[in-house]
Amino acid sequence: MPLNTYGISTDAERRNVYGLRKRYGKCGPACEKTWHANKLTGVYRDAIEMQGGSLVAGGGYTTTFGAISGSLIFWFIRDELPTLFGMGLWGYFTLLGMFCGAYSIAFIGLYFEFFGPSEAPIYFDRARRKVYYVYRSRYRRWVLFGPSRIQARVVDWDLVDCERQVTTGGSTVSIRQHEHLVFLMRRSPSDPTIGGFYVISGLEFPDALWEYIRRYMEEGAPPLAAGEVPPKARSGKAIDMFKALLERRHGYGAEWKDKPGSMVLQHLLLPFVLVWIVVNRLVVWTAQTLVWPPEVKAALGAPITEADLAGDTRHTLRAAAPGDAAAFRPVKRKRP
Numbered sequence: 001m002p003l004n005t006y007g008i009s010t011d012a013e014r015r016n017v018y019g020l021r022k023r024y025g026k027c028g029p030a031c032e033k034t035w036h037a038n039k040l041t042g043v044y045r046d047a048i049e050m051q052g053g054s055l056v057a058g059g060g061y062t063t064t065f066g067a068i069s070g071s072l073i074f075w076f077i078r079d080e081l082p083t084l085f086g087m088g089l090w091g092y093f094t095l096l097g098m099f100c101g102a103y104s105i106a107f108i109g110l111y112f113e114f115f116g117p118s119e120a121p122i123y124f125d126r127a128r129r130k131v132y133y134v135y136r137s138r139y140r141r142w143v144l145f146g147p148s149r150i151q152a153r154v155v156d157w158d159l160v161d162c163e164r165q166v167t168t169g170g171s172t173v174s175i176r177q178h179e180h181l182v183f184l185m186r187r188s189p190s191d192p193t194i195g196g197f198y199v200i201s202g203l204e205f206p207d208a209l210w211e212y213i214r215r216y217m218e219e220g221a222p223p224l225a226a227g228e229v230p231p232k233a234r235s236g237k238a239i240d241m242f243k244a245l246l247e248r249r250h251g252y253g254a255e256w257k258d259k260p261g262s263m264v265l266q267h268l269l270l271p272f273v274l275v276w277i278v279v280n281r282l283v284v285w286t287a288q289t290l291v292w293p294p295e296v297k298a299a300l301g302a303p304i305t306e307a308d309l310a311g312d313t314r315h316t317l318r319a320a321a322p323g324d325a326a327a328f329r330p331v332k333r334k335r336p
Contacts, residue, residue, distance in 0.1 A: 007193075007194060008192050009193075010192050013192075017165075020163055021165065021166050023161065023162075024210050027218075031207040033205070034215055035208040036212050036223075037205065037208065039051055042303050043223045044304060045301055045304060046301075047123050047124060047300055049121050050121060051200060055119055056118055056280075056284050056287045059280060061109075063279050064275055064279045065105060066108065067103070067109075067275065068272060070099075070106055073102040081095070116287060117136060119134075122200075123300065125157075126216060127299075129217070131156075131160050133196070134151070134153070134290060135196045136149070147288055150288050152290055154293070157217055159188070160183055164206045164207070166178065166179060167180065180199055180203065181199070183198040224317060229306070
């Protein structure tokens, strides 16, 4: 089942939503531990960035896998194709069904990987109590394919509700539940209709991530733990994999000498890698560039540096060492 991001965002209306495990509150702690789950990609003076960086630099795996798998299927049944062509209309329908089945994974890749946003971070601005996120319309230009409307949106933190939702996936021999933090954006203080959403997936401890965000926004907790360094800025530009492949010629002989087994495997996989590189170029070329409003850029400013941390005597950016007199203590925020 897909994530539920429709309807009215109130406790009463969301109580019986399928897949919902918990709705979080902003006043009380969700758990004792806090952790950004390696989703933290940027720290600013008054804001944090989650899930930043390029979405397309290494994209195209699903489409590539589906295209190669489908081609291999038709290669193995190539001797049967003349028979199908000789069956007339029924044979053509059968061939069409086989084609759709063989390339079904590639079609899924085309839907999710092509014409997507080049990046989709979410920013939590505690100074202005705002959240900046990327909204993507569900509707495509050509029904199930093509570009969709992508916007950089701003919403008040007080209009953001967070839920822990679970989806189920797996195979015929195993079933696994996947945890997600789903941020639901209400339209206004008087209208709880869900007008947008943002999802952070691939979580092992979703409660700890929410508590990290909640303490940062509500209690002024520092975004970095004691001794933690600021995350490196992740560029939204795509990696030029053609150039990276050409650069492998430097030290080529030394790699054969040091890792002969690995080099043999890499050369065997080279045809598949070349297909992936071509698909990735198409993913990059069809990606929609996100333009953040000037006011959002001005609000964020530049990412913090070690110099900023050195002058942070109040430890608002990085937590003090345990036992330090300046260690973080939660503050009580008066809520309207």
